[in-house]
Amino acid sequence: MVLPATSTLCNVFTFLLAGSPIFYSAAPRGSCANCCGIREREDIKFMLYTRRNRHTAQLLHLNDDGRLAQSNFNFNYPLAIYLHGFSESATGERQSSQELKDAFLRRGNHNVILIDWSAMTAVPWYSNSVENLPITARYIARFLRYLVGRGYSAKHIHLIGFSLGAEVAGFAGKQLQEWGIKLPRITALDPALPLFEGNSSNRRLSPSDARFVDVIHTDGGILGNPTAMGHADFYPNGGRPLQPGCARQEIANNRWLGILIGCSHQRAWEYFVESIAQPRGFPAKRCEPSVTFGVCRDGGNGLAFMGMGADPRLRGKFYLETNGAKPFGRNSRSQAIVSLAPQLPIAYKLPPIASRPTVQSQSQSPSVNQYGPAGQDPLQEEDENNSIDSSSLT
Incomplete structure (x- = not known):
């Protein structure tokens, strides 16, 4: 594990943020969670959720065929x-x-894998977290290569990251391409700014990391990086603090520091989560930036949608305004879930050494779309008789 001297900037950054709303207790403050050697299997966990195990994660491990076959993946x-x-x-x-996770499972039949790397991102070890991004990303890339090697189509992987997680996603995308796998989409939610400023030697997310890289900027210049780094970069409310409603929200919760630090940053994932159910809830216009950050030179043109509904053909910078409270999207009339993902079937395959009693019934489906077999109501997908006991894999 790399242990650089923590810079003065990072010390100040960590001290200020220790009381902000984005600093949850991932590990005990002052602990050595990030001072010791990385144990990849213990420190980077792959937690699977499906509509059969919405509330209890099933842990998957790299190269563990038996565990994969017994899971609800x-x-x-x-x-x-x-x-x-x-x-x-x-x-x-x-x-x-x-x-x-909850938003995706309400949307339809998905495999949702939450990567818990909290042991490597605990307060106050921010600079160490940055130094270890490539290690984390390579392990994640190995896991995704493992799934692809077992028959899962890379065409249906959507990698999403918030703040430092967005930078890890970029690293993982680069690594996978070295192995001949290019992800179809990476969504970066307000990529982190501290220690990534200007000409930082830390590699950054870039459009080359996936076939489509879309970025949502909400806290530009504070915790979020305002630099355009995707095929499509969205700047809600100018992409900078204060995002609408943050002052009122933080004052109501007696979190005064959160007005300036935290609330605007987390708006990025809040907007995206809302867009999962409302793909057309955040209409945006293409923006030719002026010299003033976040202001369009020509008023904007060309309709697009921020978040889940972003068209992978989009290119450029996009500007939009949001509401100050939920629903954040200005276009709240779109109630139906509209999928813009390719409707391609995926052959059902299992690891060659594993077996599963439900394979036959699932493999008989004539066609598959975003939400499962054709004609099947997503809300009726769960079959308690075929469900795997989640507790056996936790």
Whole structure:
């Protein structure tokens, strides 16, 4: 593990944020969670959720065929894989991971894998977390290569990351391409700014990391990086603090520091989570930036949608305004879930050494779309008789 001297900037950054709303107790403060050697299997956990185990995670491990076969992972369903930010955990209530997981499972049949790397992102070890991004990313890339090697189509992997997690997603995308695998989509939610400023030697997320890289900027210049780094970069409310409603929200919760630090940053994942159910809830216009950050030179043109509904053909910078409270999206009339993902079947395959009693019934489906076999109501997908006991894999 790399142990650089913590800079003065990082010390100040950590001290200020210790009381902000984004700094949850991922590990005991002052602990040595990030001072010791990395144990990849213990420190980077792959937590699987499906509509059969919405509330209890099934742990998957790299190269563990038996565990994969016994889990509820379904080779017919798309995969959303998510990386939380600094100081968070994948299991924290009302944090980004659980909110995103719940939104995807309400949307339809998905494999949702939350990556819990909280042991490596605990307060106050921010600079160490940054130094260890490549290690984390390589392990995640190995896990995704393992799934692809067992028959899962890379075309249906959507890698999503918030803050530091967004940078890890970029590293993972680069690594996978070295192995001949290019992800179809990476969504970066307010990529982290501290220690990534200007000409930082830390590699950053870039459009080359996936076939489509979309970025949501909400806290530009504070915790979020305002630099355009995707095929499509969205700047809600100018992409900078204060995002609408943050002052009122933080004052109501007696979190005064959160007005300036935290609330605007987490708006990125809040907007995206809302867009999972409302793909057309955040209409945006293409923006030719002026010299003033976040202001369009020509007023904007060309309709697009931020978040889940972003068209992979989009290119450029996009500007939009949001509401100050839920629902955040200005276009709240779109109630139906509209999938813009390719409707391609995925052959049902299992590891060659494993078996599963439910394979026959699932493999008989004539066609598969975003939500499972054709004509099947997503809300009726759960079959208690065929469900795997989640407790056996935790």
